[in-house]
Each structure stands twice: as structure tokens, then as C-alpha cells.
Amino acid sequence: MPLEAAISSWPGPAGALGGLVAEAALGYPAALHRRLPHPVVWIGGAISALELCWNKAGRSAAMRRTLGAATMVLVAGAAGLAGWLLQGVFEGRPFGLVAFALAASVGLAQRSLYDHVAAVRAALDAGDLPAGRKAVGMIVGRDVEQLGAGQVAAAALESLAESFNDGVVAPAFWLALGGLPGLFVYKAVNTGDSLIGHRELRWRAFGWAAARADDLMNLIPARLAGLMICLAAAGGLKVMLRDARRHASPNAGWPEAAMAGALKVRLGGPARYDGALVERPRFGDGRPPQASDLGRGLRLYLKGCALLWILMAAGALAWPR
Template sequence: MVEPVAFVALAVDATIGWPNWLYRRAGHPVGTFARMIGWCETRWNKPRTSQALRKLLGVATLAILVAVSAGTAALLESALRYFAGPWGWLPVALAAWPALAQRSLLEHYRPIEVALGSGDLPAARRAVGMIVGRDTARLDEPAIARAAIESLAESFCDGVIAPLFWLVVLGLPGVWAYKAINTADSLVGHPEEPLRAFGWASARLDDLANLVPARLSAALICMAGGGGWRVLWRDHAKHASPNAGWPEAAMAGVLNARLAGPIRYDGMLVAKPWIGDGGEANLATMQQARRVFVRACGLAWIATGGVEWLL
């Protein structure tokens, strides 16, 4: 019997996302991971602790997080399949749905488009500030558009393709272990102090978990956009991340626009290299990027359905 677990999870996510009313009442599973990470970081990442011990405690934090997330998901999947019998795959798909973020990404992206379309730069800066970590107070239209497009491209991997990949490969434990690892990287996997040693394991394991999905994401973006391969191969290594540069360079190539470049963080200008060699990003580029994202998600649906049918 074909079990379209991942396909149904994609469909539910695309249809309803994670509604605000549900978030207000129940939060989100990722919030549990964040609280666990925060508890460990507060107690174990002490300034007086040696770098070696802080790195070891970071490894322990990650091990606990993965064991809890994957173990809980494995027990849940086993119980759902036992009680639901041959239809157990359906509640498993519903348990996987919150790990995907197709609709959520668009819901955060669209307000930036709308604000730029109405010429409201302050609103566009506030909206883009919700999805990026750079300084946004003085961004002009091209910089706002670049920030939004970069976030959409990178999040296509982190929020759609990577969890989807691990769901198909390792089932419910795989997708929730990935979300736990990705959350840890987001919160503590930073190269700056005081997180450099404590978050080392989270950053490295997240790099490993995204190795294949990042390249799949880039390929899907190029296929959805009908090009971009030359820029992808040339510029993917310009990004500081071993993975994020793949979907970002693919999107820059498809859009024929420059992304990345010098960025301010906490008032400090960081001279990042440009990715892509086209024109300045703008509202029209943002709209094109959104259409490419939607088509790339559609290709992921087709590929997922085909894989699950074959399996």
C-alpha cells in the first residue's frame, strides 16, 4: 500500500500552514526545542567555564535534544500506526505537517511585497526585519528586496526541502530530529562569543543535515526558474555557509539579480561578496522570486509523490 505521508504533510501545510489561532493556543513544537536549548545554555554556557568544557556541554545539549525529539517522534509514530492500523500513515502525516513551512514563508514574505508596492519603506523595513538578522532601519528598496529574496531562498531549504528530505528518508523521527538540530543552530550555532564553543556542535551538525537538501533546493530553484545554473556553480561558495550559498546563488541566477553584498549587523558593516551579476533587486524581482518559490515547491510535491509511490 502506498503511504503518501510526506505528500499529505505538504498538502496540509500548503493549505492551512500553522494558523495563528493554533499558535496562540498551543504554540509550536519548535518552541519546546527552544526552551530546552535555552535552559541548557543558561546553565551550562558560563563565562568562567573553559572553552573545551563548553564545547563538550554543547555536544551534550545537542545529544539530549536529538534524543528527545527523535525518541518522542518514534514512540508517537509507533503508537499512531498501532492504533490506526493500515491507515496509520494519515495521522503520521498530520504529526509531520508542523515541521514544514511553505505557507508560513509566503505569509512572512508577502507583507514586504505589499509594503514596497505601496511605497511604504518603513513598513517594508519592519516586515523584512521579522525574517532577517541584519540591521534594517536604513535599508532602501533594493536592499529590502535583496534581504527578503535571500531569506526566501535559504528558507526554501531549511523550511521545506530539508525537513521534507528527512521525513522521506527517516520518517517522523527524522523530520523532528532535523527541526531540533536546525533550531539549535539558529539559537546557539554562532561563531561569535559567548556561543562559539557551546554552539559548535549544533552548527556543524546542521551543516551536515543540510548538505544534500541544500543542493536539492538549488536544483529545484533552477528547474523552476528555467536557468541559473551558471551562477549557481560559480557563486555558491561565496557564501560563508557551506549550504546557504546553494539556493541563494540559484535564485540570483534565475532572477538575473545581485544578492548578498555588504550588510550591516549591529551597526558594523560586513563586506560580504556579491552573489550573481545581474541588476539591482526591486519589487518586480521579489514578485518573480515568489513565483519561482511556488513552482519549486510544486516540483518538490511531484518528486515526493513519485518517490513515495515507488517506495
């Protein structure tokens, strides 16, 4: 099959736009999640099960690295196969694009990300710092028990920026390019990086493949996400270009530095993880964030999502038919 014909067999950017719209409208309802856990839960369960079975302390680093790579090949391959089979069911059927969009929506997180950060904002606006800490603890990995209101706001803004890429731009990018298989493979890789792609001794070798695959799949989307934040704010580009490479990750610094520059605040800096103080780079030259900056960040996030919709709509007009 010629490449153009193969590409045109899935909806491309039009399908990605449909998925974005469906997820923004519906999210993944809690009632549905109770009956049918989100697919990321299944992916995470498979990765965790293989890690417990294969990542034995007595094995050499080389063997653990090989088994970690095999874990990601198996899980990402199974996810991609599921996406391919599901896409085949929808192709050419009445309301196939609608079904495609609904299936694609499970791999996107515009609404859920907004809701989580809005919950942090609501708690801080009400002066309920313990509730703010609890809410931000749902979306960050750092210790939150001793955070002040400004630190809670900073943590939420950092998560909002990074997750704008991981939960919105990158999955939409791979959905547009690779249909449901591309989306599902990305979600498997990203989930693997979150679970095992760590530098601690237990995961350093076993999670190497997950971390490197995630770096590769986010290489272009992270920079797009940062650019969209800057465009949405009509500013922040200078800070992003200067500070993005300070981050230990080759990708996470782009949207985070863009958010710092766009809001004219300072993000990053020391944080505690599992009781240990970790020195992180700083992004931006502004003041430390305040609780009131969360509303500004959420408005900027919505504008960034709107720009992504516009990009997908423009891409749909140019997609091979």
C-alpha cells in the first residue's frame, strides 16, 4: 500500500481534533471508571507485574536493562495492537469518526488536568491550605505536608505545564501521526516512564528503556507545548529558550520554563521527595508564585489547548485524502 494511502486510512489531525473535543466535553466519568478502570490503569498494572517478576536485585544490570526493554516492547506492542484492532473496527463504519474520537479521548487529559489544578486553586482561594496540599498531592510526586500556599501553587503550576505536554500535546501529536496505535503506544511508554523510568538504584537499569523511549517520543511535542504556552501568553519565549535545557530531562524543561516566563514567576528550585531534599534548577526571573497565579495559569492553559485545536484543524485541511 502506498504511504499516502496508508496514512489516509486513519483520520489524522481530524481524528485528533475529534478526540480533543470529546475528552474536553466528557472526560472519563468517575462512574465509568468504577466499572471499567481507565486503560492507563491496565497498562500500569501490566508494567508493575512484569517489574516485580523480572527486576530481581540479584540479576546483573545488563540483564535487568534487557528485561526492562522487553517489558516496554511487550506492553507498548500490546497497546499498539489493541489500538490497531480497535481502529480497524471503526474504519468505514457509520459514525466511525465519532467512535474513533470517543476511543481516542481516553488517551487525552485536557479536562482531568484542568479539574485537578482547579481543585488546588479552589482550596487555596478558600484559605484551606491542608485541602490545597491534599489536592496538589494528587498530581505531583514531591512531599507536600510542609508546603506553604505559594509552594503549593508553584507545584501545581509546574505540574500543569509539564502535563500540558504529557497529557495533551504529546498524545494528540502521536494520535494525529499514528492513529489509535500511535496514541496507545505513547500512553504505554509514558506510563512506563512514570512507573519505572527513575534513577534510583532499584529502577536505574530496568527502567532505562522506558525513560529513553519516553524522551524520544516527547522530543518534538515538548517543544511544541512550550511554544504554544508562549504564543498563548504573547511572551515567555526568551525565558524558555534560555532556561529549558537546565532541566535534568531533555523535554520537561520546555513547557515548565515557558510557563515561568509567560507568567513572569520563578518555578523549580529545591523540593523534597520521600524525605530527601532534591536541588532542582530554577526557571524564570520573576517572583515566587502566589495562590492567585493559579487562575492565570489555568487561563493560559485553556488558551494553549485552544491553539492545539486550531493546529489540528489546520492539519486536517492538509491531511492526505
